[in-house]
Amino acid sequence: MRKPFIGGNWKMNTDSKDAVELAKGVAQKCASLLDKVDVSVCPPFVYLAAVKNAIGSAKVGLGAQDVYFEAKGAFTGEISCTMLKDIGCKDVIIGHSERRHVIGETNELINKKLIVAVEAGLLPIFCIGELLEERNAGKTEKVVKEQIQKGMAGITVEKAKAITIAYEPVWAIGTGVNAAPQQAQDVHLMIRQFIASMYNEDFAAQIRIQYGGSAKPDNAAVLMSQPDVDGLLVGGASLKADDFAAMIKAAAEAKK
Ligand code: PGA
Numbered sequence: 001m002r003k004p005f006i007g008g009n010w011k012m013n014t015d016s017k018d019a020v021e022l023a024k025g026v027a028q029k030c031a032s033l034l035d036k037v038d039v040s041v042c043p044p045f046v047y048l049a050a051v052k053n054a055i056g057s058a059k060v061g062l063g064a065q066d067v068y069f070e071a072k073g074a075f076t077g078e079i080s081c082t083m084l085k086d087i088g089c090k091d092v093i094i095g096h097s098e099r100r101h102v103i104g105e106t107n108e109l110i111n112k113k114l115i116v117a118v119e120a121g122l123l124p125i126f127c128i129g130e131l132l133e134e135r136n137a138g139k140t141e142k143v144v145k146e147q148i149q150k151g152m153a154g155i156t157v158e159k160a161k162a163i164t165i166a167y168e169p170v171w172a173i174g175t176g177v178n179a180a181p182q183q184a185q186d187v188h189l190m191i192r193q194f195i196a197s198m199y200n201e202d203f204a205a206q207i208r209i210q211y212g213g214s215a216k217p218d219n220a221a222v223l224m225s226q227p228d229v230d231g232l233l234v235g236g237a238s239l240k241a242d243d244f245a246a247m248i249k250a251a252a253e254a255k256k
Contacts, residue, residue, distance in 0.1 A: 004224065004251040005038040005164055005208050005231035007063065007125055008238030009093060012044060019047035020054040025241025027058035033245075034059040036252040038231075040091045040125075041238070045079055052088040063091030063125065066099060069112035081120035092117050093233075095127045095151060097170045107150035114151055118159040125164050125210065125233060126151060128191075132171035140169075140187060145194050157199045164208045166233040167191060172213025174235060181222045181229075184211045188228035220247040224254035 014022060023041060030039055040061030043051045052062050068078035084092060094117060095110040110126075117124045128147040130140045144167070152160060167187055172179050179187075188209045196204035211223050212233030223229055231251065237243045 002206065002208050002230045003038055004036070004255045005040075005210060006244075006248050006251050007039075007091070007093075007164075007166070007210065007231070007233045008041040008244055009065065009096070009212075009233055009235050010041065010043045010238060011065070011098070011235055013239055014043060014047060016047060016050055019043050020050050022239065022241055023051040023054035023060070026244055027055050027060050029241050029245035030060070030248045031058060033248050033252050036255075037248050039248055042091065042093055048084075048087050048089060061090045061123075062088055063093060064089050065093050065096065067092045067094065067113055067117055067122070069109075069116045071116075081116050081122055084122060085120060089122065091123045091125055093127060093166075094124045095147070097127060097129055097168055097173055100127075101131070101170065107147060110147075110151050111153050114163070115155060118155060118162045121162070123162050123164065125166050127166045127168050127212070127233070129168040129170050129173075129213070135169065135171065141190055144187065144191060148191065148194060149198065152198070157203050160199060160203065161206070164210060164231070165191060165195075166210040166212050168212035168233060170213075174214070176214050178214040178216070178219050178223070179211065181219075181226050184223060185226035185228055188226065192228055215247065217243050217246040217250070220250035221254055224251045 040063045042063035064084050094113045099105045130143040134143050192204050208230040210231035210233045211229050215232040216237045
């Protein structure tokens with residue numbers, strides 16, 4: 001029903017040589033799984049073109065890790081949707097927790113980025129998730145709903161079909177402590193129900209919700225076996241082609 005979707009968020013890692021090798025490795029090792037699982041890699045901006053070239057004709061998607069909402073002009077250091085499309089990007093991560101909490105992006109800024117990305121025909125991976133103190137204070141639902149409501153404000157159901165949501169509890173990202181599969185499932189179900197209330201049941205049943213936060217080869221199968229977990233957004237473990245391919249395989253098996 002919902003095709004699994006595994007994304008590799010390389011963050012600020014690799015150099016030009018590693019990026020090309022990693023992309024080639026991913027394309028090769030998961031070639032036989034790409035009809036069952038959608039796969040995208042998101043290298044740093046400066047390696048997008050080289051990675052696109054390394055992927056060649058393989059059906060591995062190319063994604064950017066961020067985008068700016070203005071079309072062009074005096075915005076030093078920023079990259080537009082047109083530029084991403086020009087270079088062959090299909091996907092774009094928007095609202096990653098490191099952009100929210102390290103760089104200081106707000107729900108309002110993320111909303112602007114999502115709006116222009118869907119208008120441009122890019123496929124956003126829209127990241128949401130609570131901090132540890134928010135979870136401990138019982139605020140997960142409130143935080144996540146607010147991120148969705150503000151982030152997707154003004155986006156019609158037709159445009160929202162381009163979006164994948166990535167639920168990434170901030171306390172699980174890069175910590176080695178993944179959310180327990182049931183914890184992930186509970187939040188994913190809550191997100192799906194919220195999407196149904198914001199849009200409609202049909203769309204809620206269609207939208208893919210990835211889990212992210214210390215997803216690894218040894219927990220990919222159990223995470224992916226949760227009914228509302230449709231994919232993974234993988235940081236650290238996406239930097240090794242073997243590990244990333246093992247997770248893609250686990251996703252294909254789990255959703256057979
Ligand atoms: P991680 O990162 O897999 O290294 O925890 C996930 C992410 O930030 O998307």
